[in-house]
Amino acid sequence: MLRALMAQLPDKESSFFEWYNEVLEVANVTDKRYPVKGVNVWTPFGFKAVSLMDRLIREKVIPLGYQEVCFPTLIPESELNKEAEHIKGFGEEVYWVTHGGRTELDIKLALRPTSETAMYPIFALWVRSHRDLPLQVFQIVNTFRYETKSTRPLIRVREIHFFEGHTVQLGDAEAESQARADLASFREIAKVLCLPYVMDRRPDWDKFPGAFYSIACDLPVGGNRTLQIGTVHHYSQNFAKPYGISYEDKDGARLVPSQTTYGISERLLGGTIAIHGDQKGLVWPSFVAPTQVVIIPIPGENDPAPLIARAEEVRAELLRTPLRVEIDATEGRPGAKYYAWEMKGVPLRIEIGRRELEEGTLSAVNRLGGRTKLAKGDTAAQVQAALAAYDVALTERARKSFATNVNIARDGPGVVAEKANLVGWCGEQTCAQEVEKRWGLSVLGRLEEAPEALSLGPAPPACIVCSKSGGAWSLAAKAL
Amino acid sequence: MLRALMAQLPDKESSFFEWYNEVLEVANVTDKRYPVKGVNVWTPFGFKAVSLMDRLIREKVIPLGYQEVCFPTLIPESELNKEAEHIKGFGEEVYWVTHGGRTELDIKLALRPTSETAMYPIFALWVRSHRDLPLQVFQIVNTFRYETKSTRPLIRVREIHFFEGHTVQLGDAEAESQARADLASFREIAKVLCLPYVMDRRPDWDKFPGAFYSIACDLPVGGNRTLQIGTVHHYSQNFAKPYGISYEDKDGARLVPSQTTYGISERLLGGTIAIHGDQKGLVWPSFVAPTQVVIIPIPGENDPAPLIARAEEVRAELLRTPLRVEIDATEGRPGAKYYAWEMKGVPLRIEIGRRELEEGTLSAVNRLGGRTKLAKGDTAAQVQAALAAYDVALTERARKSFATNVNIARDGPGVVAEKANLVGWCGEQTCAQEVEKRWGLSVLGRLEEAPEALSLGPAPPACIVCSKSGGAWSLAAKAL
Structure with a gap:
């Protein structure tokens, strides 16, 4: 592992894309050698990070009333075609399933590019009365787009790890409130990921196909480039009408509801890597760091056993918190280990040498280089505080570069x-x-x-x- | 909701399939009205249950050393065809993607029916040395089979919620040990789900296409029917050879490793429903119950407010444990509420009437009809004990009917x-x-x-x- 990690990364400032591709490969976030273009493999390390991103999203949207569901991947052509703008926007980039075994299918099936057209025929069955509203569901699934532009891991791929929230509301005003609540939750997500962003309303010619309006979060990632990392759409009745969604109000009248959606893809993780990463490799905000703390015993010429025992004691304490902790007691120079764990973006490194062992203290160094001494006593609380301080420093660093960019x-x-x-x-x-x-x-x-x-x-x-x-x-x- | 729930279920004993279809529909586990045959929608309720099943699987396999990954859905035809038996076994039931937008693809892409052929070309890159072994990964994804037999929710569907574990081992003996460890973890999973089963080795003509041997867990679900709810396969070198997986051993020799897989699908949930459900509806083992405890205030002629306050106090205490708890303080007769929550399979119902309020006690009734009085004091511990006793009783009931069936x-x-x-x-x-x-x-x-x-x-x-x-x-x- 170390050998691969000793590679020098391209300069992020002057060669952003080379740096980005290289850091994903060297740190082993995804494997792009899969034999289909634009389709990557999530390694254990990368999948852990994206699962933590999913956890963060769930933590922020479930309190808004969203419930998790899972709708099918396959969408009949007839359903996909019901909303004219929508199919115009997606038609060219839909993958089509035409055969089952050797049998040609009666009706072509699309791989969902997004799930409006899978969900809304069923919403038309679920929504009967004003008492069924608001309906708020989300799913975290893979979606598919036959991208014709050049692909790039986590930024533009053909199979996409995707969160999509869909709601049905009494009317446009309620949909507006939902969109505001979704945007507020996105702000919280961005805050946890230490990301400064621009929240802007897309012009009519650039909104989501079929939307009434679209609000996006754009992340300046250096140069003149921005990355759309989240969107909230107000559909008004644009989908409800063609999909026949209606409800009976208190007075017995039949009304057409209003709808919203909320989307976040693996791009959020790509953006997080793009913003925080540096010449030493990945830099994870503590929430999504697959490993939050690495403990490295430094025996020097001495017997490593008592240092390893102490490391295990500290890990056991931190695991209870719970924190994600590893011990690196492999052979090798401490410097090479630091290098490897920095490449992986671990927020906090704890060093235990002979002095720390004698004093009962610990030396902690965060991924931005900040050093702290952890005193004897409640280690978990001190580590949590060190991680919180690290997230603050990371936010500050990102804000500065945002202001420059x-x-x-x-x-x-x-x-x-x-x-x-x-x-x-x-x-x-x-x-x-x-x-x-x-x-x-x-x-x-x-x-x-x-x-x-x-x-x-x-x-x-x-x-x-x-x-x-x-x-x-x-x-x-x-x-x- | 109640109106739909008041439906009488068909007799489970004499009309098993009618009962099964009806209980899934009335309790709202999946929605089968999706406009593609054999492809269903996971409702919030059903998705919660299947997510809890996933959590159980993760809890049992991660300690074995498995790491979670995610491989692509799309598999090029050339990769799918590399292992002769495998493609013979799956060829007729593969969905084929032939077009991206209006463009015909150069090479047809299969929707994974299972992921050997997606993973093993990459395993060939990941495995270099004996130090890379064992490689143990799993994913929880949807797989696709163009079933020609009649479909049935959670039992035989065309888009399948699927756990698949894949390992690469030094040799056949290590693969055998892995298979034994997987089977042991399956025993634990079945135990948590209160399921008696038969573990048997498939005859050669019925093993997994490409396997050296296959061991299955079969669940007798009444009559002469059994449901395969989990499998472990030893592949020996049957896949490693055609996919070119090899490693360098300690002495520098290049060897072909041995492989195993471990599969559990949404059928495990279908089997759990089939075994435990009864004439009153679903019966969940406590681990996978979307709601574990429902608290029902019974005011009678009295003011409901103090009862609701007490219910909220109890819920707050139980949520900290953590338990999944709901309060049903809607209007309506207690009997109708009991009926509705029994249909949903909630393991424990807590009733709070005037007497309970005065005494500071709680009345608890489990889904099998067992009554307990919860004394003043540590309610959470008493509820946990009541759920544990309920799982024991559920296991006992299932064993009895297993012995009869x-x-x-x-x-x-x-x-x-x-x-x-x-x-x-x-x-x-x-x-x-x-x-x-x-x-x-x-x-x-x-x-x-x-x-x-x-x-x-x-x-x-x-x-x-x-x-x-x-x-x-x-x-x-x-x-x-």
């Missing part, structure tokens, strides 16, 4: 083509096209809120193209 | 065609064919161990067909 363009000439930009924009498509032409950037949407990491002025500036006022702060960048 | 045929004329039979069998296929001809039963395999619920004699009897001795106790039944 995102340019605040108060007027036209202030736009920097090589960065993500916050610009004034009037909302017109012609001006967005002009931004594309002049700077090679897409207007991804107008801000829903001022990013915490930046201080924007009190009022949005005039449109950087047409100079009209009354527009909004908007994100102009290249979407990955 | 399984006929011990010590000689030919003693076979009962309408039951599952344990018979003496010499091991010859001609005799198995004769069993099929005479009694309409398949010889599913020779016993690996005497079922706990039965007392078999010290030595197996002579073959019921050819009367040769030296054979083994074997299971003859109709596999569902």
Whole structure:
């Protein structure tokens, strides 16, 4: 293992994609040697991380009233085609199952690209009365898109690890409240992952196929690139009508409900790696770190046995908390071990040498280099505190680089083509096209809120193209 | 909800399949109205149960050294075809993806029917040295089989919720030990689910396609029917050779490893429902019960508020344990509520009336009708004890019906065609064919161990067909 880990990573600043591909490979998050293009294998290490991301999502959405379900992967062509915009948006990237054994199927089956068209025929059966509303379900499944663009692990893949929340609401106002609650839960998720982001409303021409509106969370990942890591969509009645979902209200009238969805994919993990990783390798926020603490006995010339015994004692205490802890008592130089565990992104390393053993203390070094001495006594509490402090420092580091990566363009000439930009924009498509032409950037949407990491002025500036006022702060960048 | 639940279930004894279909529908475990044949929707209730089954499996296999992974759903035709027996066994029931959008794919992709052919090309990359062994991974994913037989929820479906463990071992002896360890973990799983079973070794003509040997756990579910709820396969080098898996041993020699697999599907949940359910509905073993305890305040003519307050106090205490608890303080007669929660299979009902409130006690009734009074004091501990006692009673009830359902045929004329039979069998296929001809039963395999619920004699009897001795106790039944 160590041999592979001793590889030097490409420079993240100047060669982001090379760095990204290499760090995933060297740290062994996914294996991209699977013999189907754009389809990767989750290794034990990577799957642990993505499972922890799933746990985080569940912890934040279940309290909102969501219940977990699982709908089929296979969707009949007839159901997929019911909502016109939706199929227009997905038709070209759907995988089709045409045969069972040697038998040609009567009706072609799509592999779900997303599950509206699998769920809503059944929602039409589940929703009868206003008492059945709100209906709030989610599933964590794999979805499939025949991507024609170049693929990239965890960012653009053909089989996607995907959380999708779907709700049915009494009306548009209730759907609006649900969307707000979903966005609030996303803020909490991003906070746990120490991620600064931009929350913006997609322009009409770029919203989810079939949506009334779409709000996305975009992560500036260096250069002018942003990564969409989460979305909330308000569908109004756009799906409920073609799928025949209706309910009886208190007065016996039959009404068409309003709907929302909430989506987060493995991209959130890809973005977390992209933002926090550095020249030494992965850097995990403590919640999703497959291993949170590694304990390394450093015997030097002495007998390692008492140090290993002490390490096991500390691990046993931490496991009860519960924390995810490993001991590295393999042979080898401490330096090489540090290197390997740093590559894996372990948040906290505990070193036990002879002095620590005699004093009953522990030396702790976090993944950002911060050192602490853990005193005799409640080790678990001190480790939890060290991890909390580490997450704060990681957030701070990410915010600083966010503030550097995102340019605040108060007027036209202030736009920097090589960065993500916050610009004034009037909302017109012609001006967005002009931004594309002049700077090679897409207007991804107008801000829903001022990013915490930046201080924007009190009022949005005039449109950087047409100079009209009354527009909004908007994100102009290249979407990955 | 109550209205639907007041339906009378068909008689389980005389109309097993009608009862089974109806109880799944009335209790709302899966929704079979999805517009693709043999493909069902997991409702929130059903998905909770199957997730708890997954949790149980994880708890039992992770201590054996298994690590969780996720391999792709899509398998190129060329990989699927590498092991000749395997593709012969699965070829007719594979779903084929032939198109991405409107583009015909260069190479057809199968939806995994099981994941040997997805994993082993990658195992060939992961396994280099004896130090990489044993490799033990598992995944919990959906698999796909284009079933031509009639489908049935949780028992025979076309999209299957599936646990599959795969290991690579130094040699056949190590693979044998792994298989034994897997079978031991299956025994523990069955114990937690209160299930008596028959563990038997499939005859060569009925083993898993490509296996060296297959050991199955068969569950007699009434009449002469059995349900295969778990399997362990020893592959020896049958897959390692065609997939080019090899390793360097300590002396530098290149060797071909041996392999095993371990499979459990949603059938385990279907079998649990089939065995324990009764005329009042589902009966869950406490581990997989989506709700373990329901608290019902019974105000009668009195003010319900203090009873509800007390119910909430009890719930809060139980949730800390943690237990899965609900309060039913809806309007309606207690009897109708009991009926509804019994249909859902909740193991324990706690009733709080005026007397309980005054005394500080609680009345508890388990799903089998057993009553206990919970004294003032540590309610959580008393509830845990009541659930443990309930599981014991449930195991006892299942064992009794197992002993009734399984006929011990010590000689030919003693076979009962309408039951599952344990018979003496010499091991010859001609005799198995004769069993099929005479009694309409398949010889599913020779016993690996005497079922706990039965007392078999010290030595197996002579073959019921050819009367040769030296054979083994074997299971003859109709596999569902």
